[in-house]
Amino acid sequence: MPTARAVEPVPELLELWATSRAYLPGKGPVPGLRDAAFAAFREVGFPTTRAEAWKYTNVVPWVNRPLRLPPRDVPGTDRITAWFAGGVKARRLIFVNGHLLPELAHVGGLPGGVTVRGLGRLLQEEPDRVADALAELDEPRGLTALNTAFASAGAWIELQDGAALDEPLQLLFLTTATADSVLCNLRNVVRLGRAARLHLIETHVALGDAKPLSNVVSQVRLGEGAELRQDRVEIGAAPAALIERSRTVIAAGGRLCRTVATLGYGLSRHEQGVRIVGAGAEALLNGVFTPTGKEHVDTQIRVEHAAPSCHSNQFYKGVVDGRSHAVFAGKILVERAAQKTDAYQSNNNLLLSDEAEIDSKPELEIYADDVKCSHGATIGELDPAALFYLRSRGLPAALARSLLIFGWAEEVLERMADEATRLQARRAFLARLPGGAVLGEP
Numbered sequence: 001m002p003t004a005r006a007v008e009p010v011p012e013l014l015e016l017w018a019t020s021r022a023y024l025p026g027k028g029p030v031p032g033l034r035d036a037a038f039a040a041f042r043e044v045g046f047p048t049t050r051a052e053a054w055k056y057t058n059v060v061p062w063v064n065r066p067l068r069l070p071p072r073d074v075p076g077t078d079r080i081t082a083w084f085a086g087g088v089k090a091r092r093l094i095f096v097n098g099h100l101l102p103e104l105a106h107v108g109g110l111p112g113g114v115t116v117r118g119l120g121r122l123l124q125e126e127p128d129r130v131a132d133a134l135a136e137l138d139e140p141r142g143l144t145a146l147n148t149a150f151a152s153a154g155a156w157i158e159l160q161d162g163a164a165l166d167e168p169l170q171l172l173f174l175t176t177a178t179a180d181s182v183l184c185n186l187r188n189v190v191r192l193g194r195a196a197r198l199h200l201i202e203t204h205v206a207l208g209d210a211k212p213l214s215n216v217v218s219q220v221r222l223g224e225g226a227e228l229r230q231d232r233v234e235i236g237a238a239p240a241a242l243i244e245r246s247r248t249v250i251a252a253g254g255r256l257c258r259t260v261a262t263l264g265y266g267l268s269r270h271e272q273g274v275r276i277v278g279a280g281a282e283a284l285l286n287g288v289f290t291p292t293g294k295e296h297v298d299t300q301i302r303v304e305h306a307a308p309s310c311h312s313n314q315f316y317k318g319v320v321d322g323r324s325h326a327v328f329a330g331k332i333l334v335e336r337a338a339q340k341t342d343a344y345q346s347n348n349n350l351l352l353s354d355e356a357e358i359d360s361k362p363e364l365e366i367y368a369d370d371v372k373c374s375h376g377a378t379i380g381e382l383d384p385a386a387l388f389y390l391r392s393r394g395l396p397a398a399l400a401r402s403l404l405i406f407g408w409a410e411e412v413l414e415r416m417a418d419e420a421t422r423l424q425a426r427r428a429f430l431a432r433l434p435g436g437a438v439l440g441e442p
Helices: 012-022 030-044 077-081 118-124 128-134 142-150 384-392 395-412 419-431
Strands: 091-097 115-117 155-159 169-175 183-192 195-207 213-222 228-234 241-250 255-263 269-275 284-288 296-306 311-320 327-334 341-351 357-366 371-380
Touching: 012 030, 012 142, 030 142, 030 241, 077 169, 091 115, 115 118, 118 128, 118 155, 118 183, 128 183, 142 183, 142 213, 142 241, 155 195, 169 183, 169 213, 183 195, 183 228, 195 419, 213 228, 213 255, 228 419, 241 255, 241 284, 255 269, 255 395, 269 284, 269 371, 284 296, 284 395, 296 311, 296 341, 311 327, 311 357, 311 395, 327 341, 327 371, 341 357, 357 371, 384 395, 395 419
Parallel strands: 091 169, 155 183, 169 195, 183 213, 195 228, 213 241, 228 255, 241 269, 255 284, 269 296, 284 311, 296 327, 311 341, 327 357, 341 371
Antiparallel strands: 115 155
16 A cells, blocks of 8 residues: 555656657747646656545556657558548548557548647647647646646647537547557647537547557637537557546536547546536536456546536446456536536446446535535446346346346447447447347347
8 A cells, every 4th residue: 555645757757758858849838838747747746546536546557667659650541440430521630659640630621610630730830829728737637747748649629619510520549569668648629619519539449469558638628609529439458558637618508418438448547527617508428437357447527517507417337347446436516606506426337246346436515505416326236137037038148148238338328429439339348248249240
């Protein structure tokens, strides 16, 4: 058990900074911002299980180790196109091992008022704007500071007032077998103006047996009446680690609908912060996680209601098997000004193994007196009566269990707006179940 809330980075990470600092993109205020961020990282270090937010997740073995910056790799086209989603008209940015592949991007001919660009190019061409955006997240968090120091790739998505992208936009992030012991720092900035509309698909895939660390930070801002639908799927091999922190601010009348499916990775942690600052806004956060083997999944959600007459709903399900460990910590904070708030949170889990573990921590913190808020968490096993019913109809035991598990989790997957992403998630989910391939047949 660690005795400190943080540990100092290993010397190899300090050497990595010293040797790579001069080659990172960006001019103007960017190098100074990077220096300040790395100094903050050295001071804060990596969190241990003594830090409350990391109580159930020992991240140190995954992050505090000798790492290198990723090489540029272009896998075969078929390995990339297999993960395309959004339909034939979808726009797309593709990142492999933390590098944007502009030759494979499809973001030309965008409607007026819509900008989709790679962060690396903007660091050179508009360093002041990018530096201002990167500096927005200046809390003393080690992994965020590390991301700010090294960030050289990611997506910059901006929609002006009234702009809309009718077809989905996919951000595809792949790590390959060449990404062993590499550190991929990706920074995404999404800004939607008044009444703007976007359907964003975020696909994270780890291929092969490499052990990369993907450290992702996303900053999202929705203007008045803006709408963002976001489908996110994570499909990774067991050695890989994916850590993301996202921060979303929603203005009056804005609407966020985000659905996340975590279907792999040895370590996956997704920390979502949503702050509702305008009246009549809505945030719908859905998710399903299915760790197995020795995988570890950590979901952290904090929804802050700072304006009246707003609605939020957290709807998460977990299926925990093998010797895996899942963590869910969801919080609803209602400030004094947020009267007539309507907020809910639900985390329901299936525990399928005596050696698996689930820690669920729902929280409400309310300072307004005219609200409707509730939260709840359940942890249980498959219904023996339902299992007996299927067995009595001739289904083998393993297939009957898998059918019940899939039917229970499908309620979340159905909330994905994109059909191709939903199909990818279903296939990955079924592949983790005994006899799942039979259930996936048309």
